[in-house]
Amino acid sequence: VAGPDPPAPHDQDRLLGGLLSPAFDEQSCRSRYESFLYRRPSPFRPSTYLVERLRRYEARHKRCGPGAPLFNEAVEHLRSGRNAARSGCQYVVWTPINGLGNRMLSLASTFLYALLTNRVLLAHAPPEFDGLFCEPFPGSSWTLPANFPITDFAGIFTMGSPTSYKNMRQAGAVSGGDHSNVTADTLPAYVFLDLIQSYTDAAFCEADQRVLAKFNWMVVKSDVYFAAMFFLMPAYERELARLFPEKEAMFHHLARYLFHPSNDVWGIVRRYYGAYLARADERVGLQVRVFPEMPVPFENMYGQILRCSEQEGLLPKVALLRDDAANNNHSSAMASGRSRNHKLTSILVTSLFPDYYERIRGVYYANPTETGEYVEVHQPSHEREQRTEARGHNQRALAEMYLLSFCDRIVTTAVSTFGYIAHGLAGVRPWVLLRPPSPEAGVDPACVRSKTVEPCLQAPPRRMCGVAEGTDIGALVPYSRHCEDEHKGLKLF
Ligand code: GDP
Numbered sequence: 001v002a003g004p005d006p007p008a009p010h011d012q013d014r015l016l017g018g019l020l021s022p023a024f025d026e027q028s029c030r031s032r033y034e035s036f037l038y039r040r041p042s043p044f045r046p047s048t049y050l051v052e053r054l055r056r057y058e059a060r061h062k063r064c065g066p067g068a069p070l071f072n073e074a075v076e077h078l079r080s081g082r083n084a085a086r087s088g089c090q091y092v093v094w095t096p097i098n099g100l101g102n103r104m105l106s107l108a109s110t111f112l113y114a115l116l117t118n119r120v121l122l123a124h125a126p127p128e129f130d131g132l133f134c135e136p137f138p139g140s141s142w143t144l145p146a147n148f149p150i151t152d153f154a155g156i157f158t159m160g161s162p163t164s165y166k167n168m169r170q171a172g173a174v175s176g177g178d179h180s181n182v183t184a185d186t187l188p189a190y191v192f193l194d195l196i197q198s199y200t201d202a203a204f205c206e207a208d209q210r211v212l213a214k215f216n217w218m219v220v221k222s223d224v225y226f227a228a229m230f231f232l233m234p235a236y237e238r239e240l241a242r243l244f245p246e247k248e249a250m251f252h253h254l255a256r257y258l259f260h261p262s263n264d265v266w267g268i269v270r271r272y273y274g275a276y277l278a279r280a281d282e283r284v285g286l287q288v289r290v291f292p293e294m295p296v297p298f299e300n301m302y303g304q305i306l307r308c309s310e311q312e313g314l315l316p317k318v319a320l321l322r323d324d325a326a327n328n329n330h331s332s333a334m335a336s337g338r339s340r341n342h343k344l345t346s347i348l349v350t351s352l353f354p355d356y357y358e359r360i361r362g363v364y365y366a367n368p369t370e371t372g373e374y375v376e377v378h379q380p381s382h383e384r385e386q387r388t389e390a391r392g393h394n395q396r397a398l399a400e401m402y403l404l405s406f407c408d409r410i411v412t413t414a415v416s417t418f419g420y421i422a423h424g425l426a427g428v429r430p431w432v433l434l435r436p437p438s439p440e441a442g443v444d445p446a447c448v449r450s451k452t453v454e455p456c457l458q459a460p461p462r463r464m465c466g467v468a469e470g471t472d473i474g475a476l477v478p479y480s481r482h483c484e485d486e487h488k489g490l491k492l493f
Helices: 009-014 030-038 048-064 069-080 100-117 165-170 206-212 226-232 234-243 247-258 263-277 298-312 325-338 355-366 391-405 417-426
Strands: 091-095 120-123 191-195 217-222 282-288 344-351 374-378 409-413 431-433 447-449 480-482 490-492
Touching: 009 030, 030 263, 048 069, 048 100, 048 120, 048 234, 069 217, 091 100, 100 120, 100 217, 100 226, 100 234, 100 247, 100 391, 100 417, 165 191, 206 234, 226 234, 226 247, 226 480, 226 490, 247 417, 247 490, 263 344, 263 374, 263 391, 282 298, 282 355, 282 391, 282 417, 298 355, 298 409, 298 431, 298 447, 344 355, 344 391, 355 374, 391 417, 409 417
Parallel strands: 091 120, 091 217, 191 217, 282 344, 282 409, 344 374, 409 431
Antiparallel strands: 431 447, 480 490
16 A cells, blocks of 8 residues: 655645644644745755654644543542543643743753653643644644632742652652652652753652653753753663754754744734845844843943944945955945945844934934945834733734844854744754843953854753762763853753
């Protein structure tokens, strides 16, 4: 019997090399099959094994997800307060904390955890999270249903919660010594894995994972890219090597698989792109994040952007900057239109503040470029402050992450997870504006080119299993290094 026809070449692009399932209704989520039209072809291809595992995951999600009889059964067990010895399906519930970038990093990490441990990923979506993303799994939902027995996520899942794995362990609820002797039906109905920057639960030991595997329900709260940690655990080494033979593309694949902007958000993206970016020959994205805890003064930050641009040849040079006479003559000849260089470069600035955009736009308004090329400068919004609790604000943030990801070159600000998402989606290595030691201090070099597309796991656990205290976690495996923007952090190559 002949198998199905191989997908047409166009389908290969549209489905991102098999990453996406063709089983969705196109109109319900236009971004899913359209975003490839806005980006250069990705330099990374998903492995056939990843594609196969994703299709298997989708089948499991459909079988176990909300609305399925197995789901109702598992929820009954959850209600009973006791973990069932046997369960057809196991779940990991993700609950959000912090900004959208942090949320996307931890959600992608939780999905990887579900893939590795054969769980089903469900998201606790508070109202401000609603309306951002399309459903990622065909024929089912990843959102917890309204009648889910756990409702007070903010109240229950705190550092001191008796449901947290570490606290359970300390209280003897999962027994001491060899945890693997614990029988599943003596356990509580769910366990909370607290993987916020402070890592209350350093649960990355194999003995811990064996106990955790017995819980049919697990709740994960994290604001970091803990996916990178699994690469340091021998138990997952082989599987991860098959899933992601190109380690630096892990988030790139996971993010393009999971995060499809809703039609509302996609509308913002498409309209903005069509109006301001589509005509450009080259698009340069500049993400300027000024953190409240590191209030770098405008002139310092602007100076740093210029030095970075100068050092790396990023923004088109203006003739004004050349001070020797010969060059000036040359430049003004170009600028007067004789160059016939009609290249158009669009600079897309994203920031909570309008000042950087205004200054840069003013420079290109008043001065010709050295090559005579045209430059336009755009900034979609300037919200002034982070308002993670507001839905429209998050929609604009997501739209801007996507718009940045359509740029050919991307400059991001150190330690900003917003920036990580943009270059991760794009599959490009960004230039990173380094963080000064203090708001007023200078920093040299102004920026560096990242060695990888991967986001940084900014806060790895201080202690790893079976590894002597004080060991450099960044040097444990040959494919992880410290991050350019956060020395204690970890990145995959
Ligand atoms: P991080 O704090 O830079 O690591 O990134 P997060 O995304 O976790 O949190 C920052 C939040 O501030 C974003 O999610 C947005 O809500 C807001 N924000 C920061 N920079 C921008 C920006 O350039 N554009 C928009 N629209 N919002 C931003």
